[in-house]
Amino acid sequence: MTAIAQQRKPGAEAATTRTRGASSGAAGGGRYATYLLPAAILFIVVIAVPLALNVYTSFTNWTGVGPRQWAGLANYRQLVHDSEFWASMWHSLALVAAMAVIPTVIGLLVAAALFDVIAKRFGPRLASVLRACIYLPQVLPIIVAAIVWGWILDPQYGALNVGLRDAGLGFLAHDLLGDPHTALLTVMAVLVWFQLGYPVVIFMAALQRTDPALTEAAEIDGATWGQRLRLVIVPQIRPEIYVVLLTCTVASLRAFGWIYALTSGGPGEATQVPSYYSYQSFFTNLDVGYGSAIATVMTVIIVAVSVVFLWAQRRHAL
Amino acid sequence: MSAVLTRRRPARGKLARHGLAKHRGPAAWLVLAALAVLTAAVLFPFALIALNAFKPPAQYSAHGPLSFPDGFSTGGVSTFWQTADFGRALWNSVLISGCVCVLAVLLSILNAYALGIGRVKGRTWILGAFLVANFLPQEGLVYPLYDMAKAAGLYDTPLAVIIIFTVIQGAFGTYLLSSVLSTFPPELLEAARMDGAGRARILWRVVVPVSMPTIGVLLVFFFIWTWNEFFLPLVFLVSNSNQTVPVALGTLQGQHIMNPLTTSGAALLGVFPTIIFFLIFQRTLTRGVTVGAVK
Structure with a gap:
């Protein structure tokens, strides 16, 4: 019955759309x-x-101020030889991993666990409470979240190092954001904390529209949980995975607030990103042409990424 | 093959569900424990804020951020409230976010009516342009906008920020609402036309009331997104009296004049409004996130 209804719907919709399109x-x-x-x-x-x-x-x-002076490709030539710019581009890739790739993978596991295990064996209420808690960081203004983490990670009075010292683990205490070797990794960890809730919420909603019969059939055929996830569930929620990867990638290239409040790009240039670098060029160094070149490169990359994602999504949808 | 599968499915499905539902094996408990640890880790910073926002300063300096408060002090919160002129910042945020969400929704409705129902020529390209506009990095627009705002006398006014975010949010709203309206029941439009309603009348009397659930989601989303914006407000709103909540927090942080207690007070004041929104709009939010994803 429902199968018939579902089968008829697209056809009916297409028919009405056609007539409406023609008349109006x-x-x-x-x-x-x-x-x-x-x-x-x-x-x-x-x-x-x-x-x-x-x-x-x-x-x-x-x-x-004053008139612009034509410089041709000079800004871009400078960009190619600027080690800080290249460092900022590599850091962007790290942030894509932290905001798009890692949250998507962990989010998929968490959503599947909540949907498959918690909701079924411990009740949907517990599942939705856990989901809401994991989503909570997402509603914070980035700047507030960054201030909170800056405070927790402060080397002198921050909760992390104070806690380690109180527990007699003082040798582990470390200025995570102040050490060029750990600063980027620390920012990445904070971004995972912030971003995780978004894929969890999207994937849990996506799982609700998947066909439980397929998963059950795979279970009866002896597929392990990992196989079911990879071969049955992931193909069904592919559209949502694309959307999450796209929106998170775009968001990660705009990590301005995090860098502004956590590290200002430092120590040195250990956490410099194009977004913050262009802002510095515009408003600190007053080198507006150079800042515009960085911003233009960012724009081209983001537009290219979105076009490729949308194209891939459309191809899979057909 | 498929016929066999479908015939067998109900019986087995029932069996499986019956057998598994009540069964909480060690694996299930393990999954629950792992998720509980993860959730605790996610909530940890919020707990720290709650623990420290009202802690007496003497205790903080003696026992640090992890000790349980032995008294109640509003020192950190009130110090921050005064230094940041937080009441003013709250008002600015409400004003800007409120104006943007209403104006951006209006803009989205007008566009979506032309694109989703009017099916204007070239709509795929127009929609694509709106979507790309929403994705564009603000860094690529900021300096010319800053320059233009100065020339127009709008620099350091809420109006400049309202106009810019109306367009950016409206671009997303247009994309979402157009795809919702493209499946609008044609019988309703036909009936309204039969009754002699013109285009404008159909929009405000038929399309908007029927689409109210989606429009409500968009209003909430635009409000919260604008509230949380930092980069453009930081550039445009330089004087203290015009700053929004995130800008007020960010600039104070940048000046390194905050001590641990004002920081936790500031964090509490920054977190508070969004937690309130979250509790009020929780259903809309989770529903809205998913609407945005599937469309």
């Missing part, structure tokens, strides 16, 4: 376009013009 499209698609007018004006002023100006500025030398 022919009658007055042009007049509907007036509803786009406010957005078109705002879009041009707030997005298109600034974007173009930023790209143009990246080909000039400019301190922010």
Whole structure:
């Protein structure tokens, strides 16, 4: 019965869409376009013009006052030979791992465990309480979360080192954010803490629309839990995995708030990221042309990543 | 093959569910223990804030952040409230987030009506442009916007931030709402047309009321997203009297004038509004996150 209903729905929808498209499209698609007018004006002023100006500025030398001086590719040539820029790009990859890859993998395991084990054997109420707790960091403003962690990790009065010293483990106490060897790893760990709740919530919702019969059939056929996860569950929730990876990757390239409040890119350039580097070039070094070049590279990368993800998602959806 | 499977499935499914549901083997307890540890680790920072926000300063300096408070002091919170002019920051955040969520939803509705129901030509490309606009790094727009705002006399005013976020949030709202409206029941539109309703009337009297659940999700989301924004408000709102909550917290942190107690007080004040939103909107939030993902 439900199978029939589900099978009929797409067909019916397509049919009605077609008739509607024909009637309204022919009658007055042009007049509907007036509803786009406010957005078109705002879009041009707030997005298109600034974007173009930023790209143009990246080909000039400019301190922010007076006229821009055309510099051709000079800023980009400088960028290629700038070790701090390359370091910031590598750190970006580390942040993609911390905000997109690791939370997606752990989030998948946690969501599957909550859905498969906790909800079924200990009750759905417990599962949703645990889910809400794990999601909680996500509602915090990044800056607040970063201040809290900066305070916990403070070498003198922070809870972590004080706790270690109180427990007689003083030799483990360490200035995690102040040591260039551990600073990036520490920022990554904090980002995993922050980001984990998002994939858990999305994947749990996705699991609810999967077909339990498939999982049960696999279970009866003797598939292990890992096999079921990999071969039965993951293919069914692939659209959500794509969305999570895309949105988390984009978010990780915008890690400005974290770096601003936790490390200011330091020590040295140990946690420098393009976002913070461009901000410094704009407003601290007053090298607006160089900052614009960094921002242009970021823009190109993010647009390319989103286009590839959307293309891959569409290809799998068909 | 599939027929056999489907015929057998109900009986076995029932059996499996019956057999497993009440069975809490050691593996299940192990999974529960692992998740409990994970949840405790996630909640640990929140517990620390709660433990220290009202701790007397003397006890903090003597016994540190992990000791259980032996008294009650509002020193840290009130010191931070005054240094940061927190009441003012709260008001600015409410004003900016409130305006942005209403205006961005209005913009999304107008766009989605043209794209989802009006099926304007080239809508796939227009939607793609909106989606990419929402993903664009703000670093790539910030300096020209900063320059333009200065030229227009809008620098260091809430209005500049409201306009920019209306467009950025509206771009996402357009994408989401268009795909929701593209499955809007055509019978409703047809009936309204038969009754002689014009386009504008159909939008406000039929489409908007029917789409209220999605619009509600968008309002909540835009409010919280704008509330949490840091980068653009940091650049645009320089004077203390215009700062939002995250900017006020961030600049104080940047000046390194905070001691441990004001930091925990600041953290408490920063966490508090969002926890309130979370509790009020928890259902909408979790539902909304998923709506955003599937569309």
